[in-house]
Amino acid sequence: MDDPNAQARDDLVASNHILANESVLDAFGHVSVRHPSRPAHFLLSCSRAPELVTADDILEFDETSELVGSGGQALYIERFIHGEIYRVRPDVHAICHHHAPAIMPFSISGVPILPVYQHGAMIGAEVPLWDSRTEHGDTNLLVADREQGASLAGVLGSNWVVLMRHHGATVVGRSLTELVFRSITACRNAEFQLAASTLGPVQGLSVGEIAKAAEVNPKAMDRALAYWKSRIPARPKAPKPQPPTLRS
Ligand code: MN
Numbered sequence: 001m002d003d004p005n006a007q008a009r010d011d012l013v014a015s016n017h018i019l020a021n022e023s024v025l026d027a028f029g030h031v032s033v034r035h036p037s038r039p040a041h042f043l044l045s046c047s048r049a050p051e052l053v054t055a056d057d058i059l060e061f062d063e064t065s066e067l068v069g070s071g072g073q074a075l076y077i078e079r080f081i082h083g084e085i086y087r088v089r090p091d092v093h094a095i096c097h098h099h100a101p102a103i104m105p106f107s108i109s110g111v112p113i114l115p116v117y118q119h120g121a122m123i124g125a126e127v128p129l130w131d132s133r134t135e136h137g138d139t140n141l142l143v144a145d146r147e148q149g150a151s152l153a154g155v156l157g158s159n160w161v162v163l164m165r166h167h168g169a170t171v172v173g174r175s176l177t178e179l180v181f182r183s184i185t186a187c188r189n190a191e192f193q194l195a196a197s198t199l200g201p202v203q204g205l206s207v208g209e210i211a212k213a214a215e216v217n218p219k220a221m222d223r224a225l226a227y228w229k230s231r232i233p234a235r236p237k238a239p240k241p242q243p244p245t246l247r248s
Pocket residue numbers: 029078097098099142143167168248
């Protein structure tokens with residue numbers, strides 16, 4: 001049976017597995033891609049740990065981040081992050097929201113992440129910090145509705161990464177490949193910056209260096225993705241656990 005979205009689903013599944021294996025995603029966090037033929041919509045898994053996602057889990061969501069069709073599966077509560085960013089960033093075709101250990105110290109301390117090495121330039125010159133309290137007061141730290149998603153998208157602005165205070169980060173890309181590459185290199189960059197800061201004051205790349213290093217050769221990105229994919233351990237076929245129902 002021909003499924004016009006089969007390639008997009010498979011690529012999204014592979015992205016879930018790579019980002020989980022590289023410690024960007026863990027039991028939580030999620031990655032989406034803009035729908036190949038309905039650009040206001042996007043594809044995203046049902047609520048499941050990214051490492052366990054299969055093509056059958058990939059669902060279509062509309063511009064309000066609601067499920068297209070019916071299913072009954074548990075959904076990621078924070079899916080509004082995706083819908084609200086796609087709405088205001090037509091250049092963005094893939095989004096990852098995560099709580100990677102590499103970036104959490106920055107999210108918690110508020111110390112800005114700076115591009116500190118070649119591929120770190122992909123995070124751009126500025127990584128803004130979104131504080132959910134500014135517009136929404138005390139919350140449970142989840143981006144649980146369209147208003148909060150729109151607020152986050154506003155602070156992301158035209159940047160590639162937004163830190164979320166005491167929560168995590170959201171990363172965007174012009175393609176799924178670019179998104180996976182940027183999500184991983186942003187974490188490496190954060191690790192390097194934190195380690196270097198224990199040795200002395202850290203300065204980021206210059207504006208000129210960021211501009212020149214930010215555009216990575218697509219072949220280099222494909223090569224990196226092939227490597228990251230090769231690192232994923234084979235998973236024996238086993239009955240899949242039921243999706244969780246509460247948390248995103
Ligand atoms: Mn989250």
